[in-house]
Amino acid sequence: MRFFKTYLLPRILMYFLVIVVGVTIVFIIPRLLPIDPIQQMIGQITSTGAYLDPKTLDYMIETLKELYGLKGTLWEQYWGFWRRLLKGDFGPSYYQFPVPVISLIRQSLPWTLGLLLTTTVVSWILGNVLGALGGYFPQKSWAKILDVISMVIRPMPYYVLALSLLLLFAYLIPIFPLGGGFLIGGRISFDLRSILILLKHAFLPAMSLILIGVFLWFQAMKLVVQSVKNEDFVSYARLGGLSQSKIVSRYVMRNAMLPQITGLALSLGQIFSGALITEIVFSYPGLGTLLYNAIFTGDYNLLMGIMTMSIFVITTSILVIDLLYPIFDPRVRYR
Structure with missing residues (x-):
């Protein structure tokens, strides 16, 4: 009660x-x-x-x-x-x-949630794991390399990174499609071919979001871990003879994750704001593209929906x- x-x-x-x-x-x-x-x-x-x-x-x-x-x-x-x-x-x-507006939202919402929610969770997990290890073992060469990469990618405006990936891997080296979520005129079905086509179209927008997100969480988690690893309970665990892996996973990372969980809740609020830029750059058929059209045409009902x-x-x-x-x-x- x-x-x-x-x-x-x-x-x-x-x-x-x-x-x-x-x-x-x-x-x-x-x-x-x-x-x-x-x-x-x-x-x-x-x-x-x-x-x-x-x-x-x-x-x-x-x-x-x-x-x-x-x-x-x-x-x-x-x-x-x-x-x-x-x-x-x-x-x-x-x-x-x-x-009806609800029909348009019903068509576009799965694309946005599938892309933005997945990339948010994946970048959160990868960034926190790498940040915890990089903060606890800052002298390792791989941790120093990740530091340099994060200092290059993290301050970069998102649209610059997105356009760079699009030009490199869709225009100069045409591995992935220039835009869209599926083949033009194609019909989505639950078979291996359709899934592979969906993943191929989603790869570049997902990669741009994950790269920014991973290094954002990496830097935040690294700072928290560097503070937590100097706490008394961590020193006591070392004196008790616990292995480094147990100290990192059970003591350092577990305590450092608490503010990161709060950060995850706050980052969920950026899902739909991130959808606008991502979907316009990659012509992805989600709520961001729908919102842009609603603003451009002054569609009250669609905007409010x-x-x-x-x-x-x-x-x-x-x-x-x-x-x-x-x-x-x-x-x-x-x-």
Whole structure:
């Protein structure tokens, strides 16, 4: 009962508060854009030479306002947005009218989660393992080499690294495709050929994300380990005659991982922001590309749908890691 009151309940309340605040901001931001999707659509229709009499035009505007949730006062639009949100209805997309927004998100979300979530976890594991070993054995030649590589790659802007890999391995040495997630016009199936094609298209965007991520975690973990290995309990373990492998795995790395787990939860919040640049550079068919098209066309419904979905996925991931944290840190369980 004490755990529920002091640990679980505050985090669940904070979870719902973050969602409410985030969704409210998502509702407000598109309405600050200078683009009016209704007038833009009417302008496109009239630019083709089509004639609309005033009654038809007024009826069309009212219908479009209803479809895009822009009918009524701002307060009425806000509550209408929440009612539709609870039903999983974001309305139709503007630039792919009349396809529902939820259908577009359902098509693009697996691509983004498959690429960004996988690379985040892989880079976190590799970076922390290499950082722990490099911090405990800084005199080793391989640790010094990794240090030099990290000092070159880590400060490099992501888009520079991504474009460099694209030019090198897709243009100069055409090993991998220039972009896309699959063959143009191809149909994805669960066979070996389709899986290999998917992996080939995902290799360059995944490699660019992993390279940046690995050396980010490597540097952070190395600094933590260099501090932890001088603690008294580590010195006592050495005096007790424990092997180096046990000291590193059970004492140094286990204690140094605690802030890194918190860092993993925070890095999950960067998944969708990283998707935008990655998917545009590599023409990857995920939420980043969809978000770019939504911003460019002023698609209110699609913008709010993508950002709302991002808020739910990110806050839920952070909540799950936060609730699992007592498993890794006995001090939290004790309190």
